Amino acid sequence: xxxxxxxxxxxxxxxxxxxxxxxxxxxxxxxxxxxxxxxxxxxxxxxxxxxxxxxxxxxxxxxxxxxxxxxxxxxxxxxxxxxxxxxxxxxxxxxxxxxxxxxxxxxxxxxxxxxxxxxxxxxxxxxxxxxxxxxxxxxxxxxxxxxxxxxxxxxxxxxxxxxxxxxxxxxxxxxxxxxxxxxxxxxxxxxxxxxxxxxxxxxxxxxxxxxxxxxxxxxxxxxxxxxxxxxxxxxxxxxxxxxxxxxxxxxxxxxxxxxxxxxxxxxxxxxxxxxxxxxxxxxxxxxxxxxxxxxxxxxxxxxxxxxxxxxxxxxxxxxxxxxxxxxxxxxxxxxxxxxxxxxxxxxxxxxxxxxxxxxxxxxxxxxxxxxxxxxxxxxxxxxxxxxxxxxxxxxxxxxxxxxxxx
Numbered sequence: 001x002x003x004x005x006x007x008x009x010x011x012x013x014x015x016x017x018x019x020x021x022x023x024x025x026x027x028x029x030x031x032x033x034x035x036x037x038x039x040x041x042x043x044x045x046x047x048x049x050x051x052x053x054x055x056x057x058x059x060x061x062x063x064x065x066x067x068x069x070x071x072x073x074x075x076x077x078x079x080x081x082x083x084x085x086x087x088x089x090x091x092x093x094x095x096x097x098x099x100x101x102x103x104x105x106x107x108x109x110x111x112x113x114x115x116x117x118x119x120x121x122x123x124x125x126x127x128x129x130x131x132x133x134x135x136x137x138x139x140x141x142x143x144x145x146x147x148x149x150x151x152x153x154x155x156x157x158x159x160x161x162x163x164x165x166x167x168x169x170x171x172x173x174x175x176x177x178x179x180x181x182x183x184x185x186x187x188x189x190x191x192x193x194x195x196x197x198x199x200x201x202x203x204x205x206x207x208x209x210x211x212x213x214x215x216x217x218x219x220x221x222x223x224x225x226x227x228x229x230x231x232x233x234x235x236x237x238x239x240x241x242x243x244x245x246x247x248x249x250x251x252x253x254x255x256x257x258x259x260x261x262x263x264x265x266x267x268x269x270x271x272x273x274x275x276x277x278x279x280x281x282x283x284x285x286x287x288x289x290x291x292x293x294x295x296x297x298x299x300x301x302x303x304x305x306x307x308x309x310x311x312x313x314x315x316x317x318x319x320x321x322x323x324x325x326x327x328x329x330x331x332x333x334x335x336x337x338x339x340x341x342x343x344x345x346x347x348x349x350x351x352x353x354x355x356x357x358x359x360x361x362x363x364x365x366x367x368x369x370x371x372x373x374x375x376x377x378x379x380x381x382x383x384x385x386x387x388x389x390x391x392x393x394x395x396x397x398x399x400x401x402x403x404x405x406x
Contacts, residue, residue: 008249020253023372043165052134055105057246058239059094083239089178095170097146154259166372173232176296180311191216204348225359236366251390253374277354
């Protein structure tokens with residue numbers, strides 16, 4: 001199989017995209033609309049090529065960004081991916097679990113000025129290159145399928161989720177770098193007056209409000225903390241839509257889900273939850289990273305000053321995107337003020353409320369996405385109008401000679 005052989009129509013993938021939840025080897029015992037069914041076949045997992053294509057669809061590296069707006073000092077990297085990312089900061093990190101284990105499809109290292117790309121864009125991408133990239137950049141975190149308690153899975157999906165043979169993709173949003181980056185960008189462009197809605201005073205930035213540097217609209221801590229979650233959810237949504245279109249093209253099944261206890265999933269993955277040091281109504285444990293795998297740019301992993309300085313270094317340091325080894329642009333005159341305002345705001349939030357962000361989580365899972373081979377007998381029997389040519393041909397094309405669980 002090559003990408004030349006596998007060349008589905010985008011229009012076909014869009015039209016035929018559907019959630020198809022019943023996997024080979026599954027059972028639906030409840031008589032929901034007369035759909036009770038037990039698979040006559042044993043489950044069989046996605047092939048290496050199928051898994052690689054799905055990882056590529058969600059988070060594949062495809063070259064460099066176009067960078068028309070680099071003079072606005074907004075971006076953190078110049079890395080282009082298959083799904084968009086706010087300021088190319090790659091807030092979404094892709095994990096998946098199958099019968100073999102829990103894996104991290106590692107994002108490119110944040111060396112913003114390094115224009116070396118893992119995969120070329122356009123027609124020069126080959127299936128062999130995608131599979132090789134998959135081999136080179138996935139990290140196995142544990143053996144065996146992620147052990148998510150069945151009681152953590154909503155009743156609507158309990159019969160289908162994380163069963164043998166299925167692959168569950170876990171887009172994990174890390175808001176921490178972009179939390180600081182967006183702050184710098186907003187201060188530079190809009191001169192936000194950063195405000196504490198509880199005390200009705202500037203949030204640590206009194207000096208810059210008083211001297212007129214911050215003369216733009218008031219942005220409260222609450223308002224600011226709500227900006228990143230929807231941006232990160234949007235990024236994960238685009239990535240999982242890419243996966244859904246790839247599934248449609250491959251002729252397998254999938255469904256996104258949210259009715260599941262996502263903090264429990266994070267704990268199963270080894271996520272560290274930091275307790276807030278100050279008590280207030282919204283105080284809750286803050287998921288700050290998986291030790292040694294993906295650690296947020298925030299306390300307690302780093303001090304506030306270290307976190308802000310690390311993001312500033314990614315932008316204007318020696319090896320930063322705009323620094324001497326990157327686009328080599330002159331630092332704006334307001335640069336020092338922007339960095340110091342960002343430090344003082346983050347210090348204020350963390351010292352006052354013992355948590356950064358105050359209201360949102362440093363890391364979270366926006367949704368889950370499962371891919372699997374469908375039980376064709378179930379769909380031919382109950383939903384024949386929804387069975388596609390790609391699904392009927394899938395085993396012959398992708399699993400010839402394997403037996404495929406029969």
